[in-house]
Amino acid sequence: MRPAGLRAIITGSVIHIGVFSFALNALLLVTPLYMLQIYDRVIPSSSRETLFYLSLIAILSLAFLGFLDIIRALYAERVAAKLDSRLVSRAFVASVAGRRGGPGDIGPLRDLATVRTFIGSRSFSSLFDLPFAPLFVLLLYFVHPVLCLLTLCGMLLMILLAGLNQLANGRSETRAAELFVAGDATAQAFSRNADTLFAMGMVRGATEAWGRSFAEALRVQARSLAVNAVFGGIARAFRMMLQLAILGLGAWLVLKGEMTAGMIFAASIISGRALQPIDQLIGGWRQTVQAGRAWRHLQAALQRHSGGVEKIRLPEPRGMxxxxxxxxxxxxxxxxxxxxxxxxxxxxxxxxxxxxxxxxxxxxxxxxxxxxxxxxxxxxxxxxxxxxxxxxxxxxxxxxxxxxxxxxxxxxxxxxxxxxxxxxxxxxxxxxxxxxxxxxxxxxxxxxxxxxxxxxxxxxxxxxxxxxxxxxxxxxxxxxxxxxxxxxxxxxxxxxxxxxxxxxxxxxxxxxxxxxxxxxxxxxxxxxxxxxxxxxxxxxxxxxxxxxxxxxxxxxxxxxxxxxxxxxxxxxxx
Ligand SMILES: Nc1ncnc2c1ncn2[C@@H]1O[C@H](COP(=O)(O)OP(=O)(O)OP(=O)(O)O)[C@@H](O)[C@H]1O
Known part of the structure; x- marks a missing residue:
């Protein structure tokens, strides 16, 4: 497939998933609005009828949100499958042709599988929720500017955490990926020569030789996983503390008479929504970075082995x-x-x-x-x-x-x-x-x-x-x-x-x-x-x-x- 065709698929898919994400994020406002209405309208008026209709509207909206969420996930799966079917034969050719340029492995096919899995994952859809985070922060401004400022600071700190995570992890991630590829290539080479290995008692030596490179890969990967887990834990704890701070600050503002009680809960939910995509991004950082790297490698491999311009068929050769x-x-x-x-x-x-x-x-x-x-x-x-x-x-x-x-x-x-x-x-x-x-x-x-x-x-x-x-x-x-x-x-x-x-x-x-x-x-x-x-x-x-x-x-x-x-x-x- 021509790159232009591929770009059209990607652009189209990004627009469609973006539209789904917009509707989804708009519907995320249902819960804070519901809370606001309950505390500021239903409880003061003791109106059961209002409670019933508000609840009905909220339930229907949330059901629709669930429906949209499913559709978005299924659509992302379809995009992954489409990309796969368009690229798999070229990735296969690039994998096979890899030998011409040097030591080969099935890298492009593996990269395509990584990209496909990522597109079908939560980490991918959370990327589309990310642009809506500032909108939620802006909304908080209308609830109370101080709450907006607090969330904004929390958000920036979480982005800083994500950056530090990448800084601490990036190199070991790349190194671990390289070591695993090298380990796979060694295992394949040993497997191709299994007869010789068994016939001449080389199995133990070969296992140790392969094991050494594999152990190094595992060690580097474990270090990167540990760093990831630490940052993930810090980010989650920080987010919960921030949520608590919003409630506490909200209560203080209510006591000062600058906000209603309903606004506390609404603000807490809105700030949670603003921080959620960043939280998810940190959680799925490894997968996102791996998918990005796989996509770059895949594109480079496809470019290297692209057929180029369509060639004209010459008269059948005679053999000179x-x-x-x-x-x-x-x-x-x-x-x-x-x-x-x-x-x-x-x-x-x-x-x-x-x-x-x-x-x-x-x-x-x-x-x-x-x-x-x-x-x-x-x-x-x-x-x-x-x-x-x-x-x-x-x-x-x-x-x-x-x-x-x-x-x-x-x-x-x-x-x-x-x-x-x-x-x-x-x-x-x-x-x-x-x-x-x-x-x-x-x-x-x-x-x-x-x-x-x-x-x-x-x-x-x-x-x-x-x-x-x-x-x-x-x-x-x-x-x-x-x-x-x-x-x-x-x-x-x-x-x-x-x-x-x-x-x-x-x-x-x-x-x-x-x-x-x-x-x-x-x-x-x-x-x-x-x-x-x-x-x-x-x-x-x-x-x-x-x-x-x-x-x-x-x-x-x-x-x-x-x-x-x-x-x-x-x-x-x-
Ligand atoms: N892909 C490669 N990477 C590095 N060195 C290579 C590669 N291919 C061939 N060589 C080197 O080029 C030299 C010539 O190899 P080649 O197989 O063409 O020789 P040959 O004349 O066919 O030998 P023989 O008669 O033993 O088969 C060798 O020294 C070989 O190690």
């Missing part, structure tokens, strides 16, 4: 790739840090097959992530068919790219859903075709429920090789024109490797642009060109025979490259 002066720094890089990818430039024709090889930590996987848009370049450009990656419509270019990450992660859902990239309209035939092309059809059928086999969130039910083949089927789905495969043979046996080679040669026949990151020379030799990446820069890039030949010669007489000599010769013969 142009990379110019590409630079990439790690998201958490300190100033002066070395880039992971340094000024890399190259061109790949549509339908060409390129192998990227190089030592460990050379930046191969990072380059692959940049090419598919999983990471955003720090500088330079990546163009597909002449258009910058970022100027393509995300959905369109996503469908044109098949990507197999180094650590194949399958998502919670059926195998069919995973292969079809969670496209609800995916054609069964296309799912099977992708699986066949990746030579994964047989493997999927062998699962206990075939394509409908559920892949759980945490329990690994598939072997590494099976995951890799299904991941490959997902990359093949929709016949993308570019395939970027990061070590696609990492978990495959010789049979799997043969199937992979066959799948890749089929893809080449269909003129798919292939980029394969590999340490396997057989795979590298099956490509048209080979790029050698070292320390984030291109060391060599050329026809496979040249590059691999040079590498072989350089490694002689150790013959570490002997494994791919026969392959090279076989390729040269064909």
């Amino acid at each position: 790739i142009d990379v110019k002066n590409l630079v990439y720094f790690a998201p958490n890089a300190q100033p002066g840090a070395e880039p992971i990818i340094r000024q890399v430039s190259f061109h790949i024709d549509a339908g060409e097959a390129v192998a990227i090889i190089g030592p460990s930590r050379a930046g191969k996987s990072t380059l692959a992530r940049l090419l598919v848009g999983a990471a955003l370049p720090s500088g330079g450009s990546i163009r597909i068919d002449g258009a910058e990656l970022k100027s393509w419509d995300g959905e369109q270019i996503g469908r044109a790219i098949g990507y197999l990450a180094q650590d194949v992660e399958l998502m919670p859902g059926t195998i069919a859903a995973n292969v079809s990239r969670f496209d609800p309209q995916a054609d069964d035939g296309k799912i099977i075709e992708a699986a066949r092309r990746a030579k994964a059809h047989g493997i999927i059928l062998a699962q206990h429920n075939g394509y409908q086999t559920e892949i759980g969130t945490s329990v690994a039910t598939l072997s590494g090789g099976e995951r890799q083949r299904i991941g490959l089927a997902r990359a093949f789905f929709g016949d993308p024109c570019i395939l970027v495969l990061d070590e696609p043979n990492a978990h495959l046996d010789s049979e799997g490797e043969a199937a992979l080679l066959q799948a890749l040669s089929d893809a080449r026949r269909r003129k798919t642009t292939l980029i394969i990151i590999t340490h396997n020379m057989k795979l590298a030799a099956s490509c048209d060109r080979v790029m050698v990446l070292k320390n984030g820069a291109i060391e060599a890039f050329g026809p496979n025979a040249d590059v691999l030949g040079k590498l072989m010669r350089a490694s002689e007489p150790r013959h570490s490259a002997a494994s791919f000599v026969p392959v090279m010769r076989a390729r040269q013969r064909t």
